[in-house]
Amino acid sequence: MIRYEIGIVDTRTVIKTLLDDFGYDFRDYALTSFKRRLEQVILNNGLRDAEGLIMRLKNNPEFIDQFLYEVTPETTEMFRDPSFWRLIRDEVLPEVSRGASSKPRIWLAAFDSGEELYSLAIILKEMNILNNVQIYCNVLSEKTVNKIKSGRLDPKDIEVNEANYQRLNGTNKYSQYYTVDGNIYTFDSSLVENVTFLKQTPLIDNEPGAVKLILFRNQAIYYNQLLQEKMFSKLSEVSVAGGFLALGVKETLENTNANNKFTVFNDNEKLYKRKTV
Amino acid sequence: MFKAVIIGGSAGSFQVITRILHSLPPTFPLPVLLCLHRLKHVRSGFVEALSIKSSIPVIEPNDKEQIRPGKAYLAPANYHMYIELGNKIALSTEDPVNHSRPSIDLSFTTAAQVYREKLIGIILSGANRDGAYGLKKVKDLGGLTIVQDPEECQVRTMTEAALKLTPVDFVYNTNEIIKFLQKIKP
Numbered sequence: 001m002i003r004y005e006i007g008i009v010d011t012r013t014v015i016k017t018l019l020d021d022f023g024y025d026f027r028d029y030a031l032t033s034f035k036r037r038l039e040q041v042i043l044n045n046g047l048r049d050a051e052g053l054i055m056r057l058k059n060n061p062e063f064i065d066q067f068l069y070e071v072t073p074e075t076t077e078m079f080r081d082p083s084f085w086r087l088i089r090d091e092v093l094p095e096v097s098r099g100a101s102s103k104p105r106i107w108l109a110a111f112d113s114g115e116e117l118y119s120l121a122i123i124l125k126e127m128n129i130l131n132n133v134q135i136y137c138n139v140l141s142e143k144t145v146n147k148i149k150s151g152r153l154d155p156k157d158i159e160v161n162e163a164n165y166q167r168l169n170g171t172n173k174y175s176q177y178y179t180v181d182g183n184i185y186t187f188d189s190s191l192v193e194n195v196t197f198l199k200q201t202p203l204i205d206n207e208p209g210a211v212k213l214i215l216f217r218n219q220a221i222y223y224n225q226l227l228q229e230k231m232f233s234k235l236s237e238v239s240v241a242g243g244f245l246a247l248g249v250k251e252t253l254e255n256t257n258a259n260n261k262f263t264v265f266n267d268n269e270k271l272y273k274r275k276t277v
Numbered sequence: 278m279f280k281a282v283i284i285g286g287s288a289g290s291f292q293v294i295t296r297i298l299h300s301l302p303p304t305f306p307l308p309v310l311l312c313l314h315r316l317k318h319v320r321s322g323f324v325e326a327l328s329i330k331s332s333i334p335v336i337e338p339n340d341k342e343q344i345r346p347g348k349a350y351l352a353p354a355n356y357h358m359y360i361e362l363g364n365k366i367a368l369s370t371e372d373p374v375n376h377s378r379p380s381i382d383l384s385f386t387t388a389a390q391v392y393r394e395k396l397i398g399i400i401l402s403g404a405n406r407d408g409a410y411g412l413k414k415v416k417d418l419g420g421l422t423i424v425q426d427p428e429e430c431q432v433r434t435m436t437e438a439a440l441k442l443t444p445v446d447f448v449y450n451t452n453e454i455i456k457f458l459q460k461i462k463p
Contacts, residue, residue: 032359032387033369073371218370221340250353250368252339
C-alpha cells in the first residue's frame with residue numbers, strides 16, 4: 001500500500017480552504033483519521049497531492065459534494081455489533097415506542113453511509129413499528145442522501161452482514177431485504193421512505209428537538225476531545241429526559257462534562273440514558 | 278531513549294506475545310502497543326487471555342485514551358488503532374486494510390509518525406502481508422525494527438513479507454526478543 005501521504009501543514013491548508021471557501025469547519029476533527037480521509041479523496045479522484053485537491057475545490061465548487069461524500073468514512077457493515085442491536089430491539093425500542101401521544105423521534109446523528117439506518121429500519125419493521133416512529137438521519141452530502149434513498153448500499157462483505165443478522169436472531173431472512181444483480185445490492189428502499197434527512201455541516205448544527213433515541217455510534221472517534229465535548233453536550237440538550245444515547249462500543253462519556261447528564265444503561269454496548277434533571 | 282514498543286502479529290503469534298508480556302519487568306518503562314489480527318465479532322476474551330500471564334496491565338483502550346508507560350494497549354476488535362499526536366489512542370472504523378481491521382500497517386505507520394526514531398517495531402508470526410509496509414515506515418522514520426525469525430514462526434508469510442520490504446535491524450527468536458526488551462532502561 002505505497003500511497004501518497006499528506007503532511008500536517010498541507011492538511012491544515014486544506015482545512016483552511018474548506019472553512020474559508022465553503023464554511024465547512026473540520027478544524028476539530030481528529031488529525032490522523034482526517035489526514036487519511038484526505039489521502040483517500042486525493043487517491044480516488046486521481047489528484048496528485050494536497051495542492052491538487054485545493055485547486056479542484058476552488059475551480060470546481062460543485063466538487064464539494066463529492067468531497068464530503070468521500071471524506072466521510074463508510075459504515076462498512078450491517079448490524080455492526082449484533083448484541084447492540086439485540087439490546088435496541090429487546091429493551092430500548094419497546095420503551096421508546098410505548099405510550100407516546102406523538103411519534104417518538106429517533107435521530108441517527110452520526111454520518112452513516114446507510115447501513116445503520118437500514119439496520120434500524122429492518123428491526124423496526126420486524127417489530128411492526130416502523131411507521132410508529134419518526135426517524136431523522138444526518139447527512140453531510142447530497143450524494144449520500146441519493147445513495148440511501150436508492151437502496152444502493154455497499155455494505156462490503158455480504159457474509160459478515162449475513163452472520164451479523166443471524167447473531168441478532170432476526171425473525172426473517174436477511175436476503176429478503178435486498179435484491180442482487182451481479183455485484184450490485186439494492187436494499188428495499190421502502191424501509192426508509194418516511195425518514196427525514198437533515199443536511200448538516202461537519203459540526204452538526206441542525207438538530208431535531210425532543211429526541212427519545214440518539215444513535216451516535218463511531219462518529220466521535222473522528223473528533224478531537226474538544227469537539228467530542230461540544231457534541232456530547234449538544235446531544236444531552238436534544239435528548240428528552242429518559243431518552244437513550246448510543247455511542248460506539250469503544251467510545252465513552254466518562255471524563256466528559258456530559259457524563260453527569262446521563263446514567264449508564266448498558267456499559268458493554270455504551271448505551272446511556274438521559275437523567276430527568 | 279525509546280518512547281514506545283509496537284508489536285504486530287497474526288496467526289501463530291498469540292503464544293509469542295504471551296511469553297513476551299510474561300517476561301517483561303513489571304516496571305517496564307515504555308508503553309507496549311499491540312496490533313494483533315483477531316475475530317471481528319468476538320469483542321471479549323482476548324484481552325483477558327493476554328492478561329492472565331502478563332506482568333504489565335493489558336488494556337483494550339477506548340478512543341482518545343492517554344498512552345502511559347508500563348501498560349500494554351491491545352487494538353480492539355473491528356477497529357483500526359491509530360497513535361495520535363499528544364500520545365493518545367485514536368480509533369477508526371474505516372475500511373479494512375489488507376483485509377484486516379485492525380490493520381498492523383495503520384497502527385505502525387501512525388506510531389512511526391508520532392514516535393519516529395524513538396519507536397521499536399516488532400513483527401511476529403502471521404499469515405498475511407499486513408505489517409510489512411508499516412515496519413518499513415518505522416525504519417524509514419528512524420525507528421528500530423525487529424522481525425521474529427521466520428524459522429521459528431508457525432506461519433512465516435508476515436515476517437518474510439516484512440523482511441523482503443525492509444532491511445531490518447534484527448532478526449530474533451522469541452528468547453532474543455525478550456532479552457532485548459528486558460534490557461531497556463528508563
